Amino acid sequence: MDTGTHIVMGIALGGLAMADPVVASQPATMTAVFAGVIIGSQAPDIDTILKLRNNAIYIRHHRGATHSIPAVILWPLLITAALLLILPEANSLHLWLWTFLAVFLHVFVDIFNSYGTQALRPFSNRWVALGVINTFDPIIFGAHLIALMFWAFGSNPVWTMLILYGLLFFYYIARFAVQHAVKHAVRNTIPGTTNIIVAPTMRFFQWRIAADTERHHYVGRAYGRSINIYDKFLKKPLPESNLIQAALKDKNLSAFVSFSPLYRWEINQYGDLYEVRLIDLRYRSNDYYPFVAVAHLNEQCKVVNSYTGWIFSEDKLRKKLDFSHN
Known part of the structure; x- marks a missing residue:
């Protein structure tokens, strides 16, 4: 899911935590749990920072290790330990339990997107993507906002969030x-x-x-x-040529192939450069396929430049590659 939805889900989980008598009766534990569920609902997406390096690393690793089984176990422990340094009087067990639920819920709902996660690591590197919920779903986001507004105006947070989750359960089935x-x-x-x-x-x-x-x-x-x-x-199989073999070893094309289950390819020549382009067929938008991987190779089959990512015009792609047809 998107960052905004994960945030409102974390806040809603904080409301549900009021059902826990320990949380409801201990101010320090309540404060720590609220902080824990909000941080925990965001923690697995810390790998978004990989985009600052390059798209190839981001595509290959986003929602990978940070959404794995070891990470789901480790994140709550780290967050709980950090919060106990600030609020040592908080109940550590209940803080850990609710933080664990926040982290687990983050990874769980991401499975329902088309992007998916590698939630089964280290047992399997397969991407688990059920493809039933858009990355941003206005109904899910809006339902959380309405529930939080009811809570803000005085409704019981536990019953409000239970009704919210009950309605969302049937929404997912639909x-x-x-x-x-x-x-x-x-x-x-x-x-x-x-x-x-x-x-x-x-x-x-x-x-x-x-x-x-x-x-x-x-x-x-x-x-x-x-x-x-x-x-x-x-459908055409990729040619078994030195050009293709060299292109597929490039980090950008390699990352694309590891992520995309359905794509087609093109090979074009511009002067003394060859272009190998892989085009993901899942994301057609306004007669254009924006998710691509492109490599330019010289006559010695050496990659001169390459790119993978979302591009919505050929001009922008050429700027990314620093290449002109002329």
């Missing part, structure tokens, strides 16, 4: 039901599909679609059960 219906509609629209990726948008009944058959890639959108196919690409 999202799974709609996703299942969309996948069924895709199979009826495109016979012989071997792989279907259905990704949510901010609109409840609108979904992005990327699908494979034995011969083609298909890209489109679903509006309820209505499927619109926008693009159809012939």
Whole structure:
């Protein structure tokens, strides 16, 4: 989820913590728990700082180690220890329990996005991405804001948050039901599909679609059960050439391939440079595919420059690569 949603979820969890008699009766513990759940609801996303280095490292590692099983255990211990230095009279067990719940909830809800997490590490490096909730879901965010407003105006925080979580439970079930219906509609629209990726948008009944058959890639959108196919690409395996092998060893293309399950490729020549471009088919927007990895190689198959990330125009991509066709 996005940072704003994680923040309101942390605050809401602080309200639910009032159900704990120890938290409700001990001011120091209450203060520490409120701080713990808010910090814990943000802690796994500390790896966002990797974007300051480069996109390749960010793409390969974001929601990786910081969202793993060891991290879910370690974050609450570190946060609890730090808060006890400030509020030593707080109950350490209850502080740890609620902080652990905040960290666990952060990682758990991220699983439902299309991006997903490596939540099963160290047992598996597989990305767990259920793809039923958009990274920013206005209904989830709005429901939390409404619940927090009720709390601010005097409603019981425990009952308010229990009602909130109960409604969200049914909302998640509804999202799974709609996703299942969309996948069924895709199979009826495109016979012989071997792989279907259905990704949510901010609109409840609108979904992005990327699908494979034995011969083609298909890209489109679903509006309820209505499927619109926008693009159809012939599937071509990557050539087994020195150029491709050298390009795939580049950090940017390597990171892209490790993350993207469905992409196509292009090879172009500009003067004495060759361009290898990988294009993720999951994120079509306004007739453009913004998530790409591009490498320019010379005639000796040496990478001259490369880039991976989100680019919404060719001009911006050329600026990133510091390269011109002329």
